[in-house]
Structures are given as structure tokens and as C-alpha cells.
Amino acid sequence: MKILIVEDEKLLADSIRLLLEKHGFEADAVYDGDTGDMYVRQGIYDLLILDVMLPGKNGCDLARQVRKDHLGVPILMLTAKSELEDRITGLDSGADYYLTKPFDTRELLACVHALLRRQGSDVNEITFGRTSLDLDSAALRCGEHSIRLSAKEFEIMRFLFQEGGRNLSKEMILSKVWGYDSDAVENHVEVYIGFLRKKLTAIGSDIRIESVRRLGYHLEAAHD
């Protein structure tokens, strides 16, 4: 699980990052809204923790942008102010939860767990066209036919399904599935996309992975 923290109080941002890492998450911290925007647009995070008042774009602008781009990632907003008005603005902009500073680390962790759980709990299957991906068994199914995916295949497929037809660059897939620090190269992505295409064919799926030169991959359903 990857979490992005956008918070201009560096000490706070870094302490949240360390806290999350200590609890088994991968976390990145950036300190201004414009850098935050760049990171957010990669679309590789499972949760965003956004401070409201930031140099550059503020937290509400970022949240609005995320929702405009149809990214369903959960957003936790942090703010020094506890006024009702800020809370409403934050939630209006697309944030899922609001935490007022100063907060206790247990409270933050509880929020993080709750938001991540909420995202995963009610869905154990994602569908595109007539093909579905079972999130518990990692099986890809179309009609009567199903096939199990390997761990990496599953992660790539889930990413493609979640984006619902939006284009994903090889770079985005690499950092989401293999992580920034891995030695994996774009060729790995191509190889796994090849495996996935074979499996889609094997189950007679109505969807296919389209590639756009230099832009990456997206799902397309056959129109019948």
C-alpha cells in the first residue's frame, strides 16, 4: 500500500511518513502543492494525506483535481484550523475524512486503516465489459471460463480494471507494481502484458489490452 503525504510542515510530514513506514506502508512525503500535484497525477497511490494550507496548490485544489481526473483514491485532509467552514470546503472538494491538527498518531493510523479498508471491503470483484476480476482469488472470469493470475499479473490487471479504460503508462505500471526502487524495467511490463493478453484469449474474454504508442495500455471492451 502506497501513501502520499503532502504537507508543508516538513517535520510533521516526515514524522507521518516514518510512522506509516513503521506500520508496514510505503510512504512518500512532499512539501508543497505543486510537487504534490505531480506526484498525485502518477495515480499510483492507495491513499492521499493532504494538508489544506500549502504553498502552491492547496489541499482542496488537489482533492478537486483528483476527483476531476476520476481517481477514486481515498483522501484524508489535515488542517490546523478546526472551523466548520474549512471542514465543509474540504469534504466538498472530494476529501473522505478530515483530521484537525494537532492529532494523535493512533487517531491518524485508525483513519488510514479505516479509509483503506473502506476502499477494499465492499468490492471483491471488479468488472469491465463482461469480464470480471475476483480480488480474493485473483481469477479472471468471462462467462463460464476463468483463469488464475500470478501475483504480478493480478496487480497489473487490477490497476487496469480500476482505471476503467483510462490509459496507464508503462512507467505508472512499473512504479505501482514493482515499486520505484526495483530493478524492473519497462520490458517487464511488456512481458506481463503479453501473458495477460494470452490469458484473456484463453477465457474468450470480451475485453482486450490496447496499447497506444508511447502512451501505454488501457482496457477496451468489444462492443456487441
Ligand code: CA
Ligand atoms: Ca500547511
